[in-house]
Amino acid sequence: MPDTPSRTGSRTTHDTDLIIVGGGPAGCAAARMAAGVGMRSVLIERDALCRNLYRIPALNNVLGGHTSGPGLADSITAELNSTEPCRLELGRHAVELRADDDQVAVTLDTGTRLTAPYAVVATGVGPLQPRDVPWITAPGSPALPPLWQADADDAEGRTLLVLGGDRPIGTFLRAHPTTDTRLLVAYPEADAYKTEEIRDDPRVTLLPVAHLTLHPAEQTTVTAAAVDRDGGQRTVTADAVHVSIGSAPTAPPGDLSRDGDGYCPPARQHPRVIVAGDLRSARFQRIMTALGSGSEAALHAYYAMRERPSR
Structure with missing residues (x-):
């Protein structure tokens, strides 16, 4: 001793x-x-x-x-x-x-x-929040829950907007292999390599973006305006939003x-x-x-x- x-x-x-x-x-x-x-x-x-x-x-x-x-x-x-x-x-x-x-x-x-x-x-x-990264604008947005806090009940039959392509997305999908959910994964170019393990999962829709603006939730719907890397714009709608930025x-x-x-x-x-x-x-x-x-x-x-x- x-x-x-x-x-x-x-x-x-x-x-x-x-x-x-x-x-x-x-x-x-x-x-x-x-x-x-x-x-x-x-x-x-x-x-x-x-x-x-x-x-x-x-x-x-x-x-x-x-x-x-x-x-x-x-x-x-x-x-x-x-x-x-x-x-x-x-x-x-x-x-x-x-x-x-x-x-x-x-x-x-x-x-x-x-x-x-x-x-x-x-x-x-x-977990990083939207305010911590330059590619997301979320005026007045409170801290958002990370994806790894979601469970099967949060995801079943719902569309989740996931901000960022960090690796916990793959963990979430492996943990809930039979959950009927749709993940809209918005991510910057720097996160592209992280999405390799999830891009073949039919529940995932990849949304490479240059910038995303998150609008305040209206009742139970989340909307965001996404600008893709070619300057095109689209509106994204989901039931909830989670972060997986890093x-x-x-x-x-x-x-x-x-x-x-x-x-x-x-x-x-x-x-x-x-x-x-x-x-x-x-x-x-x-x-x-x-x-x-x-x-x-x-x-x-x-x-x-x-x-x-x-x-």
Whole structure:
């Protein structure tokens, strides 16, 4: 077991050995690995553990026999709830993260300030909205639900306008193979390569556009004016609209180095801050890579504490 500052009276006293911000697969894996090497941790999550996994109806690239997000999420949650060295702070979020030579301090929305020798930040990504991209105009539009939140009842016998061609569309179709629905997928040229896996599904109508203007819903009908790449115009009508534009990083405020897209490259962070999971970059956003990076992040903190104890 490491000779940690929190257990040695002659050294700086901290609230825990490791603060973990984010309770998705990466954050949960970090907490489990930390417990396995004798480190106490506090895991901060604004929602439920693995909340996004519960919205993935079908899995086909995860070890362990899990074929659905909810099944994997239940398994991870049960394990974390029985991991005694990990204290869960659910329903809370980090409003500030500060790192200095001796510690990391994380302030919660309640005003509570937690300190530890190291922190793992694994807050992941959230869905982009029409206001975040230049090819959609949606005046006064509230936040739209991502397609992966829709279920069979939302889609059965209905036409859904999907903004963006991101890959969760394929997941949705595989999860509901017999659902009688029609997806109108409006996407920019940059998303064309993402539509290869869905273009042969008879329930999909692809709408490559240069620009799309979403009009306020009238009763139960959604309409949009689409301008195609040749300048032609058309009116699109649907029963509901969902987004599948992509995701944006959701890093907490404070001492995190971000790139131009808002991601937090691990090599650019303060030595006491370790980034894990989808927050690292857009290139390897998969459940298996998140689990591995979370475990590696906890081990990074463990060995760093042994080699560089706080003064």
